[in-house]
């Protein structure tokens with residue numbers, strides 16, 4: 001449930017630092033930037049698809065964190081709260097832009113087809129050790145794949161599979177139901193899997209095995 | 210495990226729940242059902258393995274560095290606010 005902000009205090013790894021900042025050590029806010037800057041930058045970069053916009057989003061996020069930290073009551077982890085701020089900065093930005101209505105991804109388009117479409121053998125790229133697979137080229141393919149996802153799917157994939165939030169946390173950050181998060185995540189993953197499959201079927205020059 | 214088997218109800222059902230299965234969000238009984246099906250159905254096994262690999266790749270993607278100029282600018286900006294005591 002989205003409105004499930006629990007009342008008890010969640011003392012996380014940032015608790016001591018937040019207490020100090022709120023007790024007057026505003027100079028220690030930089031430590032908070034140190035902890036989250038790179039994460040929020042990467043999240044923003046994938047969401048905005050543009051370095052300048054990502055920087056604006058990071059700046060807006062930290063300015064809001066700075067402004068509202070005094071009212072932060074540990075109803076959630078600080079990290080989740082920061083992502084909530086970043087996500088809403090991103091949603092606001094998106095509303096201002098005049099993009100076409102968002103594409104819906106349907107499950108059927110990812111169902112393996114009849115006959116030729118249903119592979120019967122695990123491809124090499126799903127079988128070789130991960131570290132032999134993950135090179136610069138693949139990273140950029142994956143990032144381009146993520147960038148080409150419709151926004152609402154991309155945001156979920158980022159929170160769940162890149163940032164490592166649980167379904168419940170992602171639902172809380174975005175004010176969505178857990179089942180909504182699951183449905184979108186599954187479609188986003190299937191979409192990305194098809195991008196990887198296309199890449200390994202057609203574009204990869206040398207075999208990874 | 211014949212070719213036509215793949216469009217069985219069961220495959221479709223499993224296909225819908227693969228992410229929940231990978232995320233261990235299903236109850237034990239459903240998991241065993243899925244595992245039993247995957248053992249018998251190659252296309253579903255391929256589907257599961259490739260999806261799992263996709264998730265693994267995402268989880269291991271390297272982060273990009275924050276542009277140093279921007280990083281410095283952000284700290285300066287916050288530093289000024291902190292000094293001015295403009296919080297609240």
Ligand SMILES: [Zn+2]
Nearest residue numbers: 215220250253
């Ligand atoms: Zn099957």
